[in-house]
Amino acid sequence: MKQQSLRSIHRREAIIGWAFVTPQMAGFVIFVLLPLFSVFLYGMQEKNLLFGTTTFIGLTNYGNLFKDPLFIKSLVNTLIFSAGVVPMNLIFSLMLALYLGGGRNGTKFVRSIIFLPVITSGVAWAIVWRYLLQGGTAGPVNWLLAHIGIEGPNWLYAKGWAMASVIVTRVMKNLGMNVLIFMGAVLNMPGDVIEAAQIDGARGWTLFAKIKLPLLMPTVMMVTIVTVIGSMRVFDTIKLMTDGGPEGSTMVMVYYIYHQAFKMFETGYASAIAVTLFLIVLLLTALQWFSRKRISYYES
Structure with a gap:
């Protein structure tokens, strides 16, 4: 019972x-x-939204990817964008977290200012920066530069400057979230370890490189993975600020997926690009994850 x-x-x-x-x-x-x-x-179909046709073609779409110069350009642009966004985001967010974690003057004010872009709509952020970075003296940024004797470039319509502009604005948009994560790690560092290192004479760069950075490395790895994934799937900033231009110099893979699916109506080909992007992100994430034990001294 x-x-x-x-x-x-x-x-x-x-x-x-x-x-x-x-x-x-x-x-x-x-x-x-x-x-x-x-x-x-x-991704294994020739699927056209405009005509409503669907034909199974196997791996033909994937074979065509590397014959497509626009796909190659979008892949290279995506890697350039990530190579710009990830290091800048990590370096500045870690520096700010160390500053704010020290409880120095103006900490609350700086913390609020840094986090404001995070809670701001991505669309609003991109539109405002498109206005600020207008060419000539129409844009406030170039207007300010003109007042100190510098002729500003046409930020969003010159090849090199367009990519640099979207990278910087994207870094500023997402910086606050990483600062918040790093601050949690900084505030939870064992004080006795740091105090012991200071008693032994560790100061400045030595204290950071030999003690603080190894303690923060698990958090650095996690933030790196999240930032890489975010940088690989950027769309709103590109769409609203440059629309992939000039001459495709800022066309990243997610924007190219949108272009193929909703402008060219080739959803089968767009799906093949999406799968390729998924596999690239998966590979990068796996490489970072499996390298964590070599990089982090404190990973068991």
């Missing part, structure tokens, strides 16, 4: 557990797994 009662209790607990888990699992399957599977399937 007692055994039956225990079984009944276990069965009831299992039913309650499944009742709580099922909605989440159903949402994951419907909104994540099925669309992901569909993208892989569409």
